[in-house]
Amino acid sequence: MASKMKALVVVEGKTAKIQDIDVPKLGQGEILVKAHYIAQNPTDWKSMLSVHPGRILGCDFAGTVQDTNGSHWREGQRIAGFVFGSSTNPPRGAFAEYVATEASLVYLIPDNVSYQDAAVIPLAFATAVQAMFGRLKLPEPSKPAKTAFPFLINGGTSSVGQYAIQLGKLAGAFVIATGSSQNHELLKSLGADAVIDYKDPSWPEQVRKLTHDGLEFAFDCIGENGTVEAVAKSLSPTKGGHIVTILAVDKIREKIENKNIKLESTIVYTVFGRPIKYGTFDNCGEPTPQDKAMWEKYLTILPELLSSGKIKPNKVRELGGFDTILTGFQEQQESKVKAEKLVYKIS
Known part of the structure; x- marks a missing residue:
């Protein structure tokens, strides 16, 4: 596997560029996902305008397990989840060819659900x-x-x-x-x-x-x-x-x-599960194991909810690849994204 990957990284001037950076190194309990589709949330463009240069943008992803790192997952399984985009402890960002995340914080994509639909669900x-x-x-x-x-x-x-x-x-x-x-x-x-x-x-x-x-x-x-x-x-x-x-x-x-x-x-x-500083939001200054446990529970329930049709994904609009993400940010800033989610094909 390559040691470098493409990712959308914040740069000076409150914007972002596609850069070649190191593939994430895995910590204990983490897996590496090869991203096939990513989905856009309002927090992504807002982060671009507010965080320091060098951070990777993006939260929602769907792809295949690349490195199981000793977890219960198998290489090649289709999974989806979200990360704390543009965070640094640990470094996270989904607008990249490879995404590191906790093995317990992804869900198995049912056979009857596409990568595009799977990507718009997690966050x-x-x-x-x-x-x-x-x-x-x-x-x-x-x-x-x-x-x-x-x-x-x-x-x-x-x-x-x-x-x-x-x-x-x-x-x-x-x-x-x-x-x-x-x-x-x-x-x-x-x-x-x-x-x-x-x-x-x-x-x-x-x-x-x-x-x-x-x-x-x-x-x-x-x-x-x-x-x-x-x-x-x-x-x-x-x-x-x-x-x-x-x-x-x-x-x-x-x-x-x-x-x-x-x-x-x-x-x-x-x-x-980690304490975070995020403006003046409630419930975030202390460790939050109860929030992590609840999300882990729903990630195990989600495949059946999707395969049975009890939960329907948001409407998807595929814009393009990496090079169209900033266009998508602009559309969302201008309120041109309504009752739908923008997705991008990564591989």
Whole structure:
């Protein structure tokens, strides 16, 4: 095997270039994956603008096991997962020909799932799992609620939101999802019981009417520009409830009038179990073995959920190879990527 590989590396000027760098050396419990497809997340272009030069970008990948390093995996098996892109301890990045990752933090791709579809699942699916079952403590698909309970997903057409809708149905919830009107059929096809147009300023009141003022659980997959405050208005005015969002909320807490509402942010990179510094996010300053254990559990469940069709991947749009990634970043910055995920063929 070659000692060098191509990777998309951050350079001076808040941009990135394809460079030849060393293939990652494996630590204990790690495997090496030959990447065939990678998928883009908003965090990728944001990292390019904020991290120091020299870091490898990218989180989501799908490929084949190249070096088992004594693990239970076999060389050539089709697997997918995500890494903490552009991190340095240990160095990680999926926009590369080879990816090093923990052997327990990937899943076996079912025969009826393509590399493209497999690549768009890990980070977004893990975020939904963590928010719903790790933070909100909703019933899990293995033990769904016997009586349906209302659950709001704001931003249902986002990558995370689409998996949250499907997991919510498997958990026995009455799923209410917000999205623009042109995407309402998509939301229903994923299992949403009720869909609401977030562009209508009265949407929180519509949720309260729909739930008879009984909503206590909400997942905000947007988390900015006033969405958290709007979600808070949709919760039960007497009981309050629990909102989890994907962006930091320290400056928003004081704006929430209902003091019976617990507001919490979640950052998916805690699934690696290590304490991280990531802005002012909750739940990330200490070791997080419980988050890692939950993700490991769902990685063993995921193949069956996919092969049976219980979980459907996000819509895929293949843009090209390495040389088209910066174009994809630009598209996402300009809000031209909607209800879909961009993927790139690496090998």
